[in-house]
Amino acid sequence: MSVPSKVTDYIAQNEAAFVKRLSDAVAIPSVSGDAAYRQDVFKMADWIKNELTALGVTVNFKDLGKQVLDGQTIQLPPAILASIGSDANKPTVLLYAHYDVQPALKSDGWNTEPFELVFDEKNDRYYGRGSTDDKGPLIGWINVLEAHVKTGTELPVNLKFCFEGMEESGSEGLDELILEESKPGKFLHGVDCVCISDNYWLNTRTPCLTYGLRGLSYFKLTISGPARDLHSGVFGGTVHEPMTDLITLMSKLVTPDAKILIPGVYELVAPLTPQEKALYDALDYGISDVEQSAGAKIALSDDKIKVLMGRMREPSLSLHGIEGAFYSPGAKTVIPASVAGKFSLRLVPNQTPDKIEQLVKAYVTSEFQKLNSKNKMELEHLHGGEPWxxxxxxxxxxxxxxxxxxVYKKTPDFTREGGSIPITISFSRALNVSVVLLPMGRGDDGAHSTNEKLDRSNYLKGTQLLGTYLWEVANKK
Amino acid sequence: MSVPSKVTDYIAQNEAAFVKRLSDAVAIPSVSGDAAYRQDVFKMADWIKNELTALGVTVNFKDLGKQVLDGQTIQLPPAILASIGSDANKPTVLLYAHYDVQPALKSDGWNTEPFELVFDEKNDRYYGRGSTDDKGPLIGWINVLEAHVKTGTELPVNLKFCFEGMEESGSEGLDELILEESKPGKFLHGVDCVCISDNYWLNTRTPCLTYGLRGLSYFKLTISGPARDLHSGVFGGTVHEPMTDLITLMSKLVTPDAKILIPGVYELVAPLTPQEKALYDALDYGISDVEQSAGAKIALSDDKIKVLMGRMREPSLSLHGIEGAFYSPGAKTVIPASVAGKFSLRLVPNQTPDKIEQLVKAYVTSEFQKLNSKNKMELEHLHGGEPWxxxxxxxxxxxxxxxxxxVYKKTPDFTREGGSIPITISFSRALNVSVVLLPMGRGDDGAHSTNEKLDRSNYLKGTQLLGTYLWEVANKK
Ligand SMILES: [Zn+2]
Ligand SMILES: [Zn+2]
Ligand SMILES: [Zn+2]
Ligand SMILES: [Zn+2]
Structure with missing residues (x-):
């Protein structure tokens, strides 16, 4: 069995309608992280429900309860659980995507209105918030459904959909739902495999399949001393300053060449096999790609395998910033009363957030004691995610x-990603089936940035790819 | 010669009129830092002109030109140059004060209307913006003039006044004016001494005279690498992160026990004489005062002299914050593209901003080179002020x-202040005469804070103090 040409032809011939669909979706500013946009997240859920229902899919909204956001208690957007087909002879594929997006304001530095899909003829790409993350892929699945329905083609697999509206804001409530719905007799039970299209090619040339993700442990290290902010003229040289303590501690976490200084962190890393090492060398990705993507020649090493392993299979520690300190332009002579350093580790097998938290806590506590400071120190583990x-x-x-x-006449890169997509772990654990990350967009799409884009060819070939994948899954034996 | 009792009696008997005068002045919200209040700053200048003129003083407004504020080009408030008396046999005293104030809104946390002088019977104090900084002292001089005029008492000295309306906003234009007016034949030429009443007692008990101020060198240390903010999942472990470089460098500036690590900084400090050391021991100020003022037991030492010297005659280095890094609550996994650490040194004789800038530049450059980072480093000296x-x-x-x-039946504390009052240096240099800082208010007045206050006794005894000072100056030989 392979994908019928009437399906692929339909996709090739209906570009205008597919672009219209994406355009309609981008026009709904479904920003999950800002209470002011919550009604739009709900609007987006309704929009999807209408699209799916029109194509014969059975759609249910799962209420995930309430949350407190911007000081208000508001309703969480629903998880959309939907399905089509229940043929015991077909494999059942679970498709995940999210319909919420990152915030975006034109004034952030967008060249176009962020919530308007704008075609850039010169580069043959579409700009708009959510174009690639994750409305493009989500709508890709809808396009595939339409291609089957409109051509009278029976789907080769049973499909289940889990579309959420809180991915950009911590996927609140979804883990519990997945666990619950994975029980015997429930919605997710019996799924044979999962496909998530919510990441990106390594580069702009070669499609990839992702089989690993780093985990995360995010920490907040607070040092507080005086009861209020002090003037450095009056107090400089008389008191223990929280910023000095904090900067000293933060400097002991990681070196400028990215070596993590917390004892025990590297001992947890699974050893590298020669077979795995060979995979990195084979990737169509190198130091120049990393540096082009970063926009500067700042790679930590000249050794391609080292740099790729640094992203894919080694832990890393980044210092993100400081809450409570002076952060504006200009000069303010303040001794901030309480400052909180934010840092996180990217985790790899066999590290776990729990073990990392223990190591960080022990180390930071002991280093703080060495300072002999009269200030107070507190370490919080804000959140963690397992590697996969x-x-x-x-x-x-x-x-x-x-x-x-x-579709692409190319062998995909098999990659592990540096970032985390926590939902992957949730499905992997709850269902105990294979989860493939099958991206639609390119490495330079700028998800979460200004001027997020999706190349026209990625949208169209990506839709073909998703459709073809379903037919190949049907050949699973 | 000492102050005639008819003068001191007049002051003692005219409290109500003096309070009315302060109340009228506080009611004019002469906030210099906000264009919306600029007309009130001018109104305040006119009010002072009327008061002085009525008491026989010759008043001139000096136009200081224009400034750009809040996006508008607006007129600077005038410097008020005024004088009374020109007897060659009397010393000429220059009095400085400022008639502008810090911003204040009731919603900032004031218990009373900030631009209304409110008497607190229980604590015997007056609340209001500018009550202590610096309208109380400025009006103290006017009260003293009135006491002489109304009692038919000839002033024992010639007086010159320099009252400015931009002190809280960088004293724009004043330095140039002072230099110009100090030339032979000009207004300030021939001044024998200067008195500035614009600082505070160390504590709430003992009057003080201030004979030293620390200077300042404020730096911005920028590390930049990637062309845009990066995601730590994707780039953590592959590139040189600007924050890691910056935190490492900032940790090399000062230790948690406040020792400055920049070579050469301490070598510039004037040696301590036993005589000076004795002054610190004599001060009615101790570690408990410092800690009460900071609101926490965080003094660097248990040795009073060490702590006071740390504030008054030793340099200090404070880390104020980081521009460009993540500073909000919550968890963001960003690798900021460009981060700028803000730090400043408080300078003491014989340090100068120029010498300090050289030392900091040499040190930071050499420490950055040791990092072997591919990021870029830039050090800017944002501004400097000489110690005095x-x-x-x-x-x-x-x-x-x-x-x-x-007046107080107490020997004043002789103090050096940790902060800078740049105008002091300007007069000291331009006129090459002694400048005494003779405060009216107490250490807990809360200038620049909410609920700024002036104790009733400080206002009335302060007025007596200013009047008595003029008579004692007349005894200079
Ligand atoms: Zn996404
Ligand atoms: Zn996203
Ligand atoms: Zn002042
Ligand atoms: Zn002030």
Whole structure:
């Protein structure tokens, strides 16, 4: 079985309608992180429900309860659980995507209105918030459905959908729902594999399949002393300054060449096999890609494998900033009363947030004691996520590989990603099936940045890819 | 010669009129830092002109030109240059004060309307913006003039006044005016001494005379690398992160016990004489005062002299914050593209901003090179101010001392302040005469804070003090 040409032809011939669909979706500013936009997140859920229902899908909204945001208690947007097909002879594929987006204001530095899909003829790409993250892929699935329905083609698999509206804001409530719905007799029970299209190619050339993600441990290290901010003229040289303590502690976490200084962190890292090492060398990605993507020649090493392993299979520690200190332009002679350093570690197998938290707490506590400061120190573990790695030889990955080869005439890169997509772990654990990350967009799409874009060819070939993948999954044996 | 009792009696008997005068002045919201209040700053200048003129003083407004504020080009408030008396046999005293105030809104946390002088019977004090900084002292001089005029008493000295309306906003234009007016034949030429009443007692108990101020060198240390903010999941472990470089450098500036690590900084400090050391021990100020004022037991030492010297005669280095890094509550996994650490040194004789800038530049550059980072480093000296120290044995200080003893029956503390009052340096340099800082208010007045206050006794005894000082100056030989 392979994807019928009437399906792929339909997709090729209906570009205008698909772009219209994406345009309509981008026009709804479904920003989950800002209470002022919550009604738009709900509007987006309704929009999806209408689209799916019109294509014969059974759609349910799962109420995830309330949250407190910007000082208000407001309703969480629903998880959309939907399905089509229940043929016991077909594999059942669970598709995940999210319909919320990152905040965006034109004044942030956008060249176009962020909530308007704008075609850039010169570069053959579409600009707009959510174009690539994650409305493009979500709508890709809808386009695939339409192509089957309108051509009278029976789907080769049973489909279940889990679309959420809180991904950009911590996926509140979703973990519990997944656990609950994975129980026998519930919605997610019996799923054979999962496909998530919510990440990106490594570069702008070669499609990829992602089989691993780093985890995360995010910390807030607070030092407080005086009862209020002090004037450095009056108090400088007389008291223990919280900023001095904090900067000293933060400097002991990681070196400028990115070596983590917390004892025990590296001992938890799974050893590298020669087979895994070979995978990095094979990738169509190098130091120049990293540096082009960063916009500067600042790679930590001249050794490609080292740099790629630094992203994919080694832990890292980044210092993000300081809350409570002076952060504006200009000069203010303040001794801030309480300052909180934010830093996080990216975790890899076999590190876990729990073990990392223990190591960080022990180390920071002992280093703070060495300072002999009269200030107070507090370490909080704001959140954690486990690292994840799957088997790239599983039929789910092999189906995605064949689909990629069919659409792009290229063997995909098999990659592990540096960032976390916590939902991957949730599905992997709750369902105990293979999860393939099958991206639609390119490495330079700028998800979460200003001028987020999706290349026209990625949208159209990406829709073909998703459709072809379903047919290849049907060949799983 | 000492102050005639008819003058001191007049002051004692006219409290109500003096309070009315302060109340009228506080009611004019002469906030210099906000264009919306500029007309009130001018109104305040006119009010002062009327008061002085009515008492026989010749008043001139000096136009200081225009400034750009809040996006508008607006007229600077005038410097008020005024004088009374030109007897060659009398010393000429220059009095400085400022008639502008800090911003204040009731919603900032004031218990009373900030631009209304409100008497607090329980604590015997007056609340209101400008009550202590600096309308109370400025009006103290007017009260003294009135006491002489109304009792038919000839002033024992020639008086010149320099009252400015931009002190809280950088004293724009005043330095140039002082230099110009100090030339032979000009207004300030021939001044024998200067008295500035615009600072505070160390505590709430003992009057003080201030003979030294620390200077300032404020730096901005920028590290930049990537062309845009990066995601720590994608780039953590692959590139040189500007924050890691910056935190490492900032940690090399000062230790948690406040020792400055920049070579050469301490070598510039004037040596401590046993005589000066004894002054600190004599001060009615201790570690508990410092800690009460800071609101926490965080003094760097248990040794009073060490702590007071740390504020008054030692340099200090404070880390104020970081521009460009993540500063909000919550958790953001950003690698900021460009971050700028703000730090400043408080300078003491014989340090100068120029010398300090050289030392900091050399050190930071060499430390950055050691990091072997591919990021870029830039150090900017945002602004500097010279430290100042005067001779507490000069007749100007001894006159202020005798006046204090006469009014308060107490020997004043001879203090050096940790913060800078740049105008002091300007007068000291341009006129090359003694400048005494003779405060009216107490250490807990809360200038620049909400609920700024002036104790009733400080206002009335302060007026006596200013009047008595003039008579003691007349005894200068
Ligand atoms: Zn996403
Ligand atoms: Zn996203
Ligand atoms: Zn002042
Ligand atoms: Zn002030």
């Amino acid at each position: 790695v799957d088997d790239p030889n599983h039929w789910n990955f092999q189906a995605a590989k064949r689909a990629t080869e069919a | 120290v005067d001779d507490p044995n000069h007749w100007n200080f001894q006159a202020a001392k005798r006046a204090t003893e006469a």
